Amino acid sequence: MAPQQLLSPFSAQFQHGGKLPTGPNLPCPFSKWHPLTSTRRCACAARADGRPLPAPFPLPKWRGRALTPRPSGDCQVVLSRDTRSRAVASCCGTRAARLGRCWRRGRDGAVRGSAVGLAPAWLQLGPGPPRGRCCCAVDGHLCAERCRRAGEAVRRDRSCQRWRGERRRRAGRGDFCGAAACGAAVRPVPSLRQRLPRTLGRGIPSVRTFGGFGAAPRGATSRLLVNYQEPYRSQILDYLFKPDFGASLHILKVEIGGDGQSTDGTEPSHMHYENDENYFRGYEWWLMKEAKKRNPKIKLIGLPWTFPAWIGKGENWPYDYPDVTAYYIVSWILGAKHYHDLDIDYVGIWNERAFNSKYIKLLRYTLDKHGLQQVRIIASDRLWEPISFVLLLDSELHGVVDAIGAHYPGTKTVPNALLTKKKLWSSEDYSTFNDEVGAGCWARILNQNYVNGNMTSTIAWNLVASYYEELPFGRCGLMTAQEPWSGHYKVEAPIWITAHTTQFTQPGWSYLQVDGHLQGGGSFVALTDGLGNLTIIIETMTYNHSQCIRPPLPHFTVTPQRATFYLKGSFSMVKTLQVWHSRLDFESGSSSLFQQLHPVWKGSFSLDLNVDEVYTLTTLKTGQKCGYPEPPPPQPFPSNYKDDFNIRNPPFSEAPNFADQTGVFEYFINASDPGDHVFTVRQVVVQRPITWASDADQTISLIGNFKWVNMTVTCDIYIEKQRDGGVFVAGRVDNGGIYVRRTKGVFFWVFADGTYRVTGDLGLSGVRDNAWHTLTLNIQGTSASGLLNGYALWENVTVSQPSNGWAAIGTRSFEFAQFDNFHIEAS
Secondary structure (H helix, E strand, C coil), X not given: CCCCCCCCCCCCCCCCCCCCCCCCCCCCCCCCCCCECCXXXXXXXXXXXXXXCCCCCCCCCCCCCCCCCCCCCCCEECCCHHHCCCCCCCCCCCHHHHHCEEEEECCCCCEEEEEXXXXXXXXXCCCCCCCCCCCECCCCCHHHHHHHHCCCCCECCHHHHHHHHHHHHHHCCCCCCCHHHHCCCCCCCCCEEEXXXXXXXXXXXXXXXXXXXXXXXXXXXXXXXXXXXXXXXHHHHHHHHCCCCCCCCCEEEEEECCCCECCCCECCCCCCCCCCCECCCCCHHHHHHHHHHHCCCCEEEEEECCXXXXXXXXXXXXXXXXXXXXXXXXXXXXXXHHHHCCCCCEECCCCCCCCCHHHHHHHHHHHHHCCCCCCEEEEEEECCCCXXXXXXXXXXXXXXXXXXXXXXXXXXXXXXXXXXXXXEEEEEEECCCCCHHHHHHHHHHHHHHHHCCCCCEEEEECCCECCCCCCCCCCCCCCEEEECCCCEEECCHHHHHXXXXXXXXXXXXXXXECCCECCCCCEEEEEECCCCCEEEEEECCCCCCCCCCCCCCXXXXXXXXXXXXXXXXXXXXXXEEEEEXXXXXXXXXXXXXXXXXXXXXXXXXXXXXXXXXXXXXXXXCCCCCCCCCCCCCXXXXXXXXXXXXXXXXXXXXXXXXXXXXXCCEEEEECCCCCCCCCEEEEECCCCCCECCCCCCXXXXXXXXXXXXXXXXXXXXXXXXXXXXXXXEEEEEECCCHHHHHHCCCEEEEEECCCEEEECCEEEECCCCCCCEEEEEEEEECCEEEEEECCEEEEEEEECCCCCCCEEEEEECCCCCEEEEEEEEEEC
């Protein structure tokens, strides 16, 4: 064979595969060990004794008309598929049309507004106060908020004027609600003021309730964590979740897996197909249980990035059949409770993609129908607009959305979001390399998201950098744990920056209304539990040492300064405040992190603040900087690695160390095989999912060390798709994650029609479907060769690029295929 330049089979030159099946009668793809539920089962969905498994609720038949009435009042017009080529918007007869504002979705899926003689008073629109029993809200709205939670109505009339006078007499500048209207009185909350060269006004209690700080392990970024051996895996989890230990996170936001690429890999769906349910796939269930085990009060949030193909019935859009999508999400929430005893607190819509008002309302209806009234909806995990504007227009939508979540807001919000009176969250933020600059970014936004933007909760992506570092956004986690084969991990600076707030506050505390800007630059916030406890967090991060990956940061200056704080009201009774301090050192690299200093005394105190510092002053004495013995030293991925997948009851659905980039590769029990291939790994996604990123047209799973140059990859393969099925083994694979379509490498393909291909080279191989074959790919320097069943099939193909990369396995299209006895020798 003549030497050839190898091309990427993931480039535009290679578009493999024919039309994929769209019907429901797909083969049963799952292994017998999986606990499964469905009202329409494959033969393998049964207990060992043959009895069917229970379902959390009867799975509806998705065909035919909608299962529930569709709420009216949706101003986001979803185009029918026969009108995709044009942007059609019609708000005929709707409230939005009468007000002169319609929303449409164009060909790119984006929601856009069009003004039609906009009424000048539109800002006053929105849900009015409910009618019914009276409750008088005084100034701070805290009383009104309690009444709403109790299901009582709110009224502001002359009686409030009388209560206001009584409140001032009895509570000074605190907050008081009449016991006759709202129950027992709330004791006055004291104020706090800061003195620099000037004195800021005495603060009053804020109406904003602290929602907590958390992190998101989504995007397959905790894929390697599950492979750690004990005790190292538990140690990592303690640093993340254990109260008064490390980061002590309040919130865990997980991905509702949808079989598609969601940044650094794919996460499997609990329903690959409409007649399939499995609530044990992936790592998210396990991670939620481990977090709850350490902190039973931690809040859980679920959000989809992608959806399995059957949701869209052939279209790359989840809203054409909103009843199907709603039941799919609710099934995940019910499965969490039924199989894992996990209560989901919040659910989102679709990460960083267009929302649909009709779907959100139907989701609320479906949640309530299944007894999930406690599950709140957060929308829309994208930008502040257009969701804030639409909430002001649509009172029904306003009533079903509990919080507005924005991603990477740059510590700023918008007027419409404030007008909604909803909780404002930075529901994804940070996403920055976890060195000292990343810690400075995190310290700055944790404070300033509230100081500048009234955001009461901030969630970092990602939780722990437990994926191959050369994938996109390497080491953008609060800590690093990317070597399960060695046991090495590293507790990074962002863990201890998080602890400055999370160890001394809890969700439900209240922010005190103070001007949180320091005169010399930097910020501070103050929170109270209403029971006399107080926590103040101060940060002085400089511009160069606190830049996040996004958005661009406007220039600012921070200088050393002395800040004096005075405690008034009942806080004047505080005898001492415990002091915790961190200083990020960007010159010597010897940062001082989360160190306890001498306490300060009651009344007033002054601090000499240097740049790039964080202080916590608190009445709580529970803080700890805990630790474990040093983990093992780092080691590269083993150069001689084998996996025969012979495990009957695997703890996780995916084989260790494989990182799926398109498709899903799961453990499988091949009961029909009479020989040595009973326990295998199977690619199980047979239709392109509703995507969030640019998934490849082929499926692929990576493994190994990105720095490998020379390698021999051997794997047994089994093509299940007749005629046009195909599989590959590969080496020097240079890309993955959201850039998987750019992947290059050396790919050795074999196909069901008896042919083979080395990227651009096509020849005869003698391979047939439904039979096991052994492929061997050998790459040494600039030369590559391939063997089939131990015999040379091609050799001396010249390889120039890429010069290094991972090993990989995969399929020609979205199709069933099996792999066994994987072995790699590399250097």
